[in-house]
Amino acid sequence: MSTGLIWFENNLRVKDNKALFEACEKHEQVIAVYCFDPRKFKKTKYGFPKTGKFRAKFLIESIKNLQENLNQLNISLLIFLQKPEEIIPEIARNHKIEAIYFQEEWTTEEKQIIAALKKKLPTIDFQSFYTQFLFHPEDIAYGDFNEIPKVYTEFRKKCEQYVDVRKEIEIPKQKPESNRIKNTSKTPNLKELGLEDYQQDSRTAFSFKGGEDEAWKRIDYYFWKTTKLSEYKQTRNGLLGKDYSSKLSAWLANGSISAVSIFHQVKKFEHEITKNQDTYWLIFELIWRDFFKYTSLKHGNSIFKLSGILDKKLDWKFSIESLQQWINGETKEDFVNANINEIAATGFMSNRGRQNVNSFWAKELKQDWRAGAAYFESVLVDYDVHSNWGNWMYNSGVGNDPRDRKFNIKKQADLYDPDNQYVDTWLKK
Template sequence: MMVDTAIAWFRRDLRVHDNEALVAAAEADRLLPVYCVDPRSRDTRPYGGSDSFRYPKTGGHRARFRRESLEALRGRLRESGSDLLIRFGRPEAVVPELAAAVGADAVTFHGMPAPEERAVDRATAAALRERGTEPRRFWGRTLHHPDDLPTPPTEIDDTYTRFRKAVEADSTIRATHPVPSLPPVPGTDDPTVEAATVRPGDLPSVEDLAATGDSLAAGADGASPDPDERAVHPFPGGEDAALDRISAYLWDGDHLREYRETRNGLLGANYSSKFSPWLNEGCLSPRRVHEEVTAYERERVENDSTYWLRFELRWRDFFQFQVLKHGAQFFAPGGLRRRDDVEWKWDADEFGRWAAGETGVPFVDANMRELNATGYLSNRGRQNVASFLANDLRIDWRRGAAYFETRLVDYDPASNYGNWAYVAGVGNDSRRRAFDVLAQARQYDPDAAYVTTWLPELDGLPADRAHAPWTLSTEKQADYGVELGVDYPRPMIDPESSGDDPV
């Protein structure tokens, strides 16, 4: 089909490299790139389903990252002679109206896997068809394209190991799409298009993108809060920052060769790749990461660590395809396993202590305070705080996953809820996943450097006591200047029983 005018609708694909939807739209004579600030993606919304609850969708950390990513994308498009239109409103209303106003023959976009996102896909596509505009959906979310899987996504195995072995044996990884040359924006050579229609519009502020009243959204002057100096990485948004991170991690620092050995770290920028914020906002293509790893293997070393980074990318793929397969059931209280034998509870006070990092269990509290202050948490930390909430407190796992949705700078629906369900025992693995948090702390933070970084009130304690301050006698508390219940909370549970089979 010959296309005179196309719209490229950007979503969580804020990049120009390996962007098939943009490549397809660039074949038109005129191209209008568009991004919609959807009010449903930011404010307090009902979770949905049985035992629903309300929670804020997007907090300040991800709002800041998204705003920077949009600014970076607009800069890239302008360098290519194009621009990025920013519009506020629901895409199913905004995009068709723009298509009609500029006489667009087609709208290209990337499909997304989660039920909420797919509902927007369908509604927008239907509204476009009603106006005589062709919606053209592409897929650029995963390392492996759905069409290249050994079985369709709706038939993939629900066990990761079987899925991984199948794709390793019988699935190729497509080459990345080149950055296209971009045609002019409609209106520059067409007097029938009103100038106001294609006016770029202002970039959204952090407050425009974050839930109303979110305490982390902005400072008193409306600017993004200053980054915490303890953060493992500042995570600047945008495609350039993503590609810079690849260069810094793989090539400049040569950290990939030890990734498998360091990936359970807790402090510092380079214990893991830290690619996830850019992957999940679409500033970085997983196929681009694969190509960089392949080049690294060719030029530096091929070992267990280079394999393990692809292993993690395939974990990410697995959850994307699991959401495509299971839809809303993925987010239900009983999860994919449809368990009805667990009585999840709701205790606002207990949840509040967990969320604030005031449980009295230092390893849990340090991780939650890092999450709140920076929007990021190590994989090891995520597993432990999730296990504490779901397996020790027995609070509805979806509440914790929703809290992560608000706070994480690298939130992705499939990975976040998939991993929470996995730890809570309602997801993709039948094995028990309760963590002994105290043992984990001693194993992965033996000198208590992580705990005391985020809990400075425990800084004067020896490592074994910093992990277990409740073992201090009254006299020792006085000696160290730490009074339990005053300087640091008493534990909510018996920490020695953490990870035991729940009653």
């Protein structure tokens, strides 16, 4: 009997998951694996953990839900707190695995893991799929990733003109019960990941809960129950409350829902409820998400370099005291402090807030932008390597912003928080 292994990473869903679907189509027996990689929970050189408590909790919830949904398909999800390249070879040998299915990744840390696995399992067939994009890399109108433009609008227009978003891939058919294997593995808790448990701050903009089912509940609420999508563009610069933007980022980041699924929900909404600038704008933002992924595909590790993808030498400083003040919300700007307090207390910050906080750190204080990006990587519930480092480069003058703008923080606060409601909420302890 042929056995395939689906190795989950940032594609934690059963719907529209080509890797899972292919594994189920090609093999009579399918086993699923997820590894909480200890390297992702270690401390960075700045002293904070690479993955902080908000994202870790969201991930734990996501894995629990994935396990339930796979159970419905009679597929056992084995969960480990171990490096993939250490445990997967053992499973592959024990279960006579013929092929491993996974989401294609291209940043160095992920590539190293895949290379180590391949080295240890030279006879196994590795099948990877780009399942994180809106516009599939095989469909874009560029012959080579090197042709991806530096300017977003150029990229967007060409994609909109020439690329059709693919159809969603259905949930695989249920396997027979005999597909289940003995599974004593357990999802680790926050303590086992070296993190403290916490109570949610009552001021939080949104109570994020991980898992594919929760992502679809949010779609149901934001699109269908409240039709908030029909005013998305007008409200997306908001700072308080759960409805000013879609809040889909955390589920998108760990792949609990695909950009393709969201796109088709927008199209359905436009067909059944209303079609306007606001509904289009959610797609516009999903294209930004793609753009940063294509930027990192093109530029590789340059997205982590001080001089960025522009290879621009600027006069950067770095002091650990400044970093601490910025993180503690003790800068001279109340609007920056309020935003940084929000992210520290909840793991979330609006897009408007992120732009201002980034601009203040990199362009006002001229501090090494990578330290700010690393802090966001630690605390964000929705951290995505390409979106985070891409946006940070953009707002720090070493990325894709052709205008190299600096935010006037006071003006921004007057415009987006005219009654100080936001600042008052987040400056109070």
